[in-house]
Amino acid sequence: MNSAQSPGDGTRAVRAGLPEPVKHEPTLPGPVFAAHFHLPGEPTGPYTYGRDSNPTWTLLERAIGELEAPGVPVETVTFASGMAAISAVLFSQLRTGDAVVLPSDGYQALPLVREQLEAYGIEVRTAPTREDRQLSVLDGARLLWIESPSNPGLDVCDIRRLTEAAHRAGALVAVDNTLATPLGQRPLELGADFSVASDTKGLTGHGDLLLGHVSCRNADLAEGVRRWRKVVGAIPGPMEAWLAHRSLATLQLRIERSCANALALARALSERGEVGGLRYPGLPTDPSYPMASLQMKRYGGIVSFVLPDRAHAERFLDALRLVDDATSFGGVRSSAERRGRWGGDAVPEGFVRLSAGAEDTEDLVADVLRALDEAVDEPATRPLR
Ligand SMILES: *Cc1c(COP(=O)(O)O)cnc(C)c1O
Secondary structure, X not given: OXXXXXXXXXXXXXXXXOXXXXXXXXXXXXXXXXXXXXOOOOOOOOOOEOOOOOHHHHHHHHHHHHHHOOOOOOEEEEEXXXXXXXXXXXXXXXXXXXXXXXXXXXXXXXXXHHHHHHHOOOEEEEEOOHHHHHHHHOOOOOEEEEEOOOOOOOOOOOHHHHHHHHHHOOOEEEEEOOOOOOOXXXXXXXXXXEEEEEOOOOOOOOOOOOOEEEEEOOHHHHHHHHHHHHHHOOOOOHHHHHHHHHHHOOHHHHHHHHHHHHHHHHHHHOOOOOOEEEEOOOOOOOOOHHHHHHHOOOOOOEEEEEOOOHHHHHHHHHHOOOOEEOOOOOOOOOEEEEHXXXXXXXXXXXXXXXXXXXXXXXXXXXXXXXXXXXXXXXHHHOOOO
16 A cells, blocks of 8 residues: 555555455455345335346445545446446436537547437537637537547547636536546546546456446436436446446556557557557657646557558458457457448548557567558468468
């Protein structure tokens, strides 16, 4: 431990949300599978019906809260997916006639959310994450939605500055903290009202479940989000919640390795002539670095770059052996994809988003460099393998 007052991230991660030790009980109680709980007499909580509450969620929510806001009372509500968490904030807070500011370069499902918000008579404004451009459209807004670093462009904005401006304008602020995880950045400490994430990614980190959460300090805001979960029923399964809690114990180890691997890859990629548009917020030459180094504790495990064209990028992905060609990110196994194949992001055809996993750094860098070498050749001249 660093000191009695402030244990380090690894220490907090391994103990996050654990109940007080009880003789003959496990350290982390197993998942509680229950649609309903014994409930004679007055129907009072904490556990009544499985859509409202579950002891496995309670422990996970406490754990995530301890990471999002160490030493500070905070409420966390866990959801079936990141989108369920995002929708819960937007749809519980916004009303017909309100205006909301979204990033124009955020997660690829945000345009779908926008359509839905507009169908309910909510005005949606967008601006890019870079250079705090969302500041220019805040006037009269009810809520500002920030995604920093943005996915997949890895731009970073000044969360504290935007939050202060939004609060002055009377707007609430939510930050999608998926890329950073609470060990990389703590939006509530930067002033945000909501820290929201897809825990499908780095927080749980094994690519085997979908989950999301919302954390906030204000009990009324939390109540609105919890009520929305009850209404929509976007609840996590007890097994997913338990797996997520189990995965938190290794969060610091996983994130440290993945950040170190991402930085090593970014350095290696920066030496390559065929690689353009390289982005990693932790690379001192990156446009995001000055701000990221002030507000982030760790820079995340994602590197993005552009290969000359679609075919070149496909040859590269095909030649990788330690990196799966798959969507999503933040897992212990490295993955990469040609983001343009989805059609949702404004990126060049050769744009690759690479998520660095927990492999040994030398192995991962060597695999990526070898795949780049192989991808230079046209298929006809490449030996079959
Ligand atoms: C993946 C992702 C989401 C959506 O999360 P799901 O768990 O897939 O619903 C939202 N925001 C960001 C930044 C993401 O990367």
